[in-house]
Amino acid sequence: MTMVAHADTTPKPPLIRRILKAFVDIRELTLIVLIALIIIVMANVNPYFLSLSNFRAVAVGMAPTAIIVIGMAILLASGGFDLSVGSVMALSSTVVAMLLLTGMPIPLAVVCGLILGGVVGVVNGVLVTGLGINPLIATLGTMSIARGIALVLTEGFSVSSLPPAFAWIGKADIGGLPVMVLLTVLLVILFDLAVRHTRFFRQVYFIGANEKAAMLSGIHVTRVRIILYALTGVLAALAGVLLASRLMSGTPTAGNGIELQVLAAAVIGGASLRGGEGTILGAFLGVVFVALINNTMTMQAVSIYWQMIVIGGVLVSAVALDMLIRSKRG
């Protein structure tokens, strides 16, 4: 049995080439450098930027987005995506608030909110896998329906006067760090490791790379897809609960447009609509990067309208650069 052995005989390229290649291959490195660059430049331009209160504000502000991006990044890797996350966030925030007003214990109300998010996710999953509806259309539909339900339930008003204890999740600190931020970081680390190292989540990349091949490899494509949509729903609902706790009100208009911000951040972080690639860490760094750019511009008193233009530019250049490098490498 002598087969042509394809031994590793390629000589190691010079160090600089290898470093460059690492940056091209590992999006996280590029983002970390860019983030560090922003911090260094801003630290010299605006002394308030480096203050704890500013970092705190940025971290708390981006926590819901960062939690949702976990689900979105996994969905993107599987070749799917979900536009309904912003609406699910609003729906869970209002439903949890309304349940709390009925006197339901806080943990139970939160769990109900998360389950609700999971249910919307399962509906998305079944529409996409069972009925074969394109994820864009299916989740566009549930996005509208979930938002509509939140508005109908509240007649468009925010639900406030929540029990003071509910504020703990969104406002309390542990060891000087906001609970909300700690929870976000914990989830990011947990899911990043899970996606890299657990059997269940490794299946996601097979499905994203080639759905049919995954099926023929004995992977339960439909089951995995539905679970991923449910997970994304639960994470979106969690973001809604955190927001409700921070604002101490359930807001039916919360998270409007967040789905596109999340998608943009995930793609900047290395995910692709083609599926099969991307990491949670990358997507999270994408969120941090976008949040810092926004923060920088706010501090320099750049109009909010200009910020939209800049973020759009960043998104397109990130993807364009990626495509350029890919075509160069053949």
Next chain:
Amino acid sequence: MSLSLLGNPSVSPPLIRLDRVSKSFGMNVVLDGVDFDLHPGEVHALCGENGAGKSTCLGLLYGLHQPSGGRVLLNDKEERIDTPSHAQSLGVGCVFQELSLAGALSVAENIYAGRAPTHFGVVDWPELRRRAEELLAEFGLRIDVSKPVDSLPISSRQIVEIAKALSLNSRILLLDEPTSALAPDEVDALFDVLRSLTKKGIGIVYVSHHMAEIFRISDRVTVLRDGRKISTLPVSETSQEQVVAEMIGGAHPDEINRSEDATGEVVLDVNKLSHPGVFDDISFSIKAGEIVGMAGLMGARRSEIVRSLVGLMPGATGNIHMHGQPVKFTCLRQAMRHSVGFVPEERKTEGLFLEQSLSDNLIAASLSDHTRLGVMRRASIKGAATTAIDAFSVKASGVSEEVGALSGGNQQKIMLAKWLKRAPDLLIVEEPTKGVDVGAKFQIHTELLRRAADGMAILVVSSDFPELLSLSSRILVVHDGQLKGDIAAQEATEDVVLQMAAGTAAPSIAPSNTITGATS
């Protein structure tokens, strides 16, 4: 259960027994009362034209389809195989013709797709790598299993694919054209592996079009035709000729006569065409009325060469002359204006609009022929489509039938007809009969020869060496981006071409065939 079975003792129960299995999709009967069995330690080949029911048989055993009638027995136990993962748990592994690997993921992970060894759900990477290395070592393939599959040559990927099926400890292995991407020495190595598997009592169902390989590796051959079983015989009691005759059912297509040595003017002359890092110093010419074949193995860059010729891959250096005039195409439209036609290899992804009608597909490359003042002329389109259907005897319900609903052979005919109707001076065809049945192949060959006789210059790129030998007057052999041979068909045998394509023979460029410049 039944008395007749008790009175018929066998040494060991068959791994697989299909008992009068039928399968229909809607009104379409694809399997009709097929009996088939596989014993431990046996290679049982399954032959038939496309559409004969081979892949459906594999699908039934791998849980992709359920029979509409009859029984599927594994180890004498009737089973209803619902999904591929169910089939795997019953000890059935399958390697499909199209590779099913995730390119960006590592070799090791691909082999154990979705079944990696874990501790509490967390993948045990060192163990995964160790197992993958061990498995590949059985094939004599020593590679870094943590590298992405994309970084391997195609042939190694095929080995990874087979290793993946074996990683299940399957007792039954279903192989669908496993050698389509392999070089001869790799085929030998694969066969060694298969023999060592059968020694361990594994049974193999071997689907292939390559008669020579079937007769080398198999113990028995079953021939299917139109969903019915025609025969099951030990290879010692049949012959390649007999199997082919049974496959096509008596309708022997006559031996095709290859195109004559053409004496027409030089239509295409390629001189020192190079594309850095892709191919190098390619020179040849084609005369009017001549069919020239281009042979090579996977990864020889034949496709890149012809795509450079028609403007689909800009950046090449060197000279190209059409009818003696220098040309340089930077897009396909330019090539088309110079009367060049190009039929690509992948009909489903490159050649056809599967959801569009047969007539729309036919006119896609010649819209302006059917337009008056910017308005499409329906009568003219219908006329052209009807002509093409008749010329190629396409089996379709009408000109408005969706192309995706046609069989592979008929799709291939449509793709070819789309370019032939432009009557180009030079037609470049990639894999003209890939995955089509014997009948369609015969018709396609006949049509190509007829057009060549009418003065068309045709360049055929094919991995099917017998096809090239029977069609072309000359054969260009490409290996690793270089022209290794330009040989007259009379001197070419399958063996010679294969040796050159594999890079194991000395280059042979016949001087008489490398005339450059206009000779008209």
